[in-house]
Amino acid sequence: MSTIQAAFSACHERGEKALVVFVTAGDPDLAELPGILEALEEGGADVIEIGLPFSDPIADGPSIQASSQRALDRGVRPLDALKVLASAKGKVPRIVMGYINTVLQPGLESFADQALAAGVSGSILCDVTPEEAGDWIDVSRNKGLDTVFLAAPTSTDARLDLVVERGRGFIYAVSRTGVTGKGQQTFVEARELVSRLRSRTDLPIAVGFGISKPDDVRAVCEFADGAVVGSLIVDFLAEHWKGGAGREELVAMVRDLKAATKAV
Amino acid sequence: MMTSPDARGRFGQFGGRFVPETLIPALDQLENEFNQAWSEDAFRREFATLLSEYVGRPTPITEARRISEATGLHVVMKREDLNHTGAHKINNALGQALLARRMGKTRIIAETGAGQHGVATATVCALFGLKCVVYMGEEDCRRQSLNVFRMKLMGAEVVPVSSGTKTLKDALNEAMRDWVTNVRDTHYIIGTAAGPHPYPFMVREFQRVIGDEARSQYLERYGRLPEVGIACVGGGSNAIGFFAAFYGDPDVRLLGVEAGGLGVSSGSHAAPLTAGTPGVLHGSYSYMMQDEAGQVLPTHSMSAGLDYPGVGAEHSHLMASGRATYRAANDDEALDAFRRVAELEGIIPAFESAHAFVPVFDGSLEPGTRVLVNLSGRGDKDMGMAVDLLKL
Numbered sequence: 001m002s003t004i005q006a007a008f009s010a011c012h013e014r015g016e017k018a019l020v021v022f023v024t025a026g027d028p029d030l031a032e033l034p035g036i037l038e039a040l041e042e043g044g045a046d047v048i049e050i051g052l053p054f055s056d057p058i059a060d061g062p063s064i065q066a067s068s069q070r071a072l073d074r075g076v077r078p079l080d081a082l083k084v085l086a087s088a089k090g091k092v093p094r095i096v097m098g099y100i101n102t103v104l105q106p107g108l109e110s111f112a113d114q115a116l117a118a119g120v121s122g123s124i125l126c127d128v129t130p131e132e133a134g135d136w137i138d139v140s141r142n143k144g145l146d147t148v149f150l151a152a153p154t155s156t157d158a159r160l161d162l163v164v165e166r167g168r169g170f171i172y173a174v175s176r177t178g179v180t181g182k183g184q185q186t187f188v189e190a191r192e193l194v195s196r197l198r199s200r201t202d203l204p205i206a207v208g209f210g211i212s213k214p215d216d217v218r219a220v221c222e223f224a225d226g227a228v229v230g231s232l233i234v235d236f237l238a239e240h241w242k243g244g245a246g247r248e249e250l251v252a253m254v255r256d257l258k259a260a261t262k263a264v
Numbered sequence: 265m266m267t268s269p270d271a272r273g274r275f276g277q278f279g280g281r282f283v284p285e286t287l288i289p290a291l292d293q294l295e296n297e298f299n300q301a302w303s304e305d306a307f308r309r310e311f312a313t314l315l316s317e318y319v320g321r322p323t324p325i326t327e328a329r330r331i332s333e334a335t336g337l338h339v340v341m342k343r344e345d346l347n348h349t350g351a352h353k354i355n356n357a358l359g360q361a362l363l364a365r366r367m368g369k370t371r372i373i374a375e376t377g378a379g380q381h382g383v384a385t386a387t388v389c390a391l392f393g394l395k396c397v398v399y400m401g402e403e404d405c406r407r408q409s410l411n412v413f414r415m416k417l418m419g420a421e422v423v424p425v426s427s428g429t430k431t432l433k434d435a436l437n438e439a440m441r442d443w444v445t446n447v448r449d450t451h452y453i454i455g456t457a458a459g460p461h462p463y464p465f466m467v468r469e470f471q472r473v474i475g476d477e478a479r480s481q482y483l484e485r486y487g488r489l490p491e492v493g494i495a496c497v498g499g500g501s502n503a504i505g506f507f508a509a510f511y512g513d514p515d516v517r518l519l520g521v522e523a524g525g526l527g528v529s530s531g532s533h534a535a536p537l538t539a540g541t542p543g544v545l546h547g548s549y550s551y552m553m554q555d556e557a558g559q560v561l562p563t564h565s566m567s568a569g570l571d572y573p574g575v576g577a578e579h580s581h582l583m584a585s586g587r588a589t590y591r592a593a594n595d596d597e598a599l600d601a602f603r604r605v606a607e608l609e610g611i612i613p614a615f616e617s618a619h620a621f622v623p624v625f626d627g628s629l630e631p632g633t634r635v636l637v638n639l640s641g642r643g644d645k646d647m648g649m650a651v652d653l654l655k656l
Contacts, residue, residue: 056434058284099544102558104543105556106558127284127544127547129283131281132282154290177444178445
């Protein structure tokens with residue numbers, strides 16, 4: 001079982017769901033990343049997604065777009081982010097999240113090697129569906145990296161079959177049609193999607209997009225195995241994380257989110 | 265040679281579908297609907313009737329006598345500038361609007377650079393009574409303000425895009441985000457031959473009327489085919505529609521002209537085929553302008569419609585296979601061609617189209633060569649900039 005899947009299982013055994021959090025590598029400064037990861041772990045994050053900045057993030061809403069752009073403006077390169085990750089201690093599994101072109105340009109093998117060296121357990125590429133992922137799946141399987149695919153409310157049954165067949169680690173259920181970011185929602189579509197996925201796979205299913213408060217986490221954890229929180233963390237870091245200042249608040253925020261995974 | 269993409273939407277190694285999962289069912293639906301419609305006589309007839317009665321097709325070919333005299337070439341122009349709305353963009357907008365109607369989509373979105381595609385889309389939406397939202401880079405809204413007013417007049421909502429470089433690529437990003445959010449009732453009319461499958465193929469098919477007409481008009485008028493066909497290439501929709509008719513004529517050289525901006529060596533250009541590398545941008549694997557880490561590079565061209573870091577997948581394939589060749593023309597060369605076409609023929613070409621005339625004027629073609637240039641649009645929209653640049 002992969003480390004990612006094991007993290008979900010461990011939660012399950014404790015009678016709780018998994019909290020997955022997202023942070024952009026290089027926003028704030030890359031040098032801050034190890035400290036941020038430590039704080040996220042201390043707050044109780046079960047899995048951490050490391051966003052690799054890309055110039056044209058079509059699946060992202062304003063928060064993560066802006067965050068990605070700030071990182072690029074600082075000169076952050078995805079491979080530099082992996083080097084910093086390699087030096088950042090922690091127990092929680094890490095997944096890189098981003099877009100195919102930043103993986104394609106260094107070369108799939110080379111990127112996978114550097115991701116492994118950085119202690120990364122898998123990848124989520126927002127603009128790659130299982131059909132287009134053939135080569136990346138092969139490379140990832142060889143190296144032991146998980147390939148997490150997105151399932152959407154618009155996905156047909158045949159597509160969900162493909163997503164669960166080629167997915168590893170967990171299935172990322174997109175809560176709504178739309179891009180990443182905060183938003184009021186009832187998670188009706190997400191509930192239905194998760195139940196459609198559940199009948200197809202034993203892999204854990206986490207719901208993401210638009211989950212921005214403990215109540216959202218609680219709502220989603222009623223029917224899913226985990227909740228992904230991104231924009232909330234990213235916005236907080238941009239506003240309040242100043243060289244370690246804001247650490248306590250971050251830990252408390254993550255702790256509140258984590259608590260909501262146990263309330264079921 | 266291969267003229268249709270394979271089952272995965274690839275022209276050779278180029279193309280494909282690199283988009284969020286949410287959009288895949290919509291792309292499947294679009295692909296099926298297009299294939300079905302394109303095989304139906306009734307659909308083709310409706311499209312052809314609208315092209316004739318609304319757009320004003322067929323557009324003529326015009327022999328450029330004074331340009332020929334001045335250059336020692338034999339130059340003929342395909343007059344896409346005479347289409348309703350002033351450019352070739354309406355061909356594709358009309359075809360896609362018909363498809364949107366078939367699919368029951370009530371809301372249309374589009375991206376636009378120079379504003380020509382935005383205007384074409386606003387036009388067909390007015391014609392069919394569809395709600396229309398056009399994304400346009402802030403920078404482009406400024407340099408093409410007349411087109412913004414035209415779109416608004418026809419009832420479209422124009423959304424200025426302030427992210428990234430505030431130009432065409434960012435307008436495309438924003439339109440993609442809208443589509444991902446509103447995919448159930450919205451059709452995205454991509455204006456160029458780029459984007460995920462089936463767009464590159466479908467846009468080519470809707471634009472191939474340019475080449476099909478030009479080829480038969482030239483044959484009829486001159487009893488032979490031209491030796492060289494030239495078109496400007498941004499994303500590449502006018503060029504691909506023009507080129508497609510000549511795939512079976514190996515003696516017709518196909519030449520695409522990209523925007524060289526301040527010069528390809530300066531880095532300030534929009535010439536991915538000439539000076540880029542393959543990668544994934546806007547849903548498709550094709551040549552693009554990027555750094556070694558895969559980040560998309562800023563582009564520059566005085567022509568907003570060519571100011572784009574990517575290019576349609578089929579152009580990458582045509583270059584790889586050698587069927588077409590590509591070069592760049594710089595801003596100053598295009599501006600000179602713009603002025604000379606106006607002075608010599610009494611036709612003001614769009615800045616975009618002026619790029620296609622650069623090989624005609626720069627002595628790079630053998631004297632006597634029979635050239636067919638696709639004059640993809642008219643230059644009224646560019647007069648504001650022309651006044652400044654040419655000190656008129």
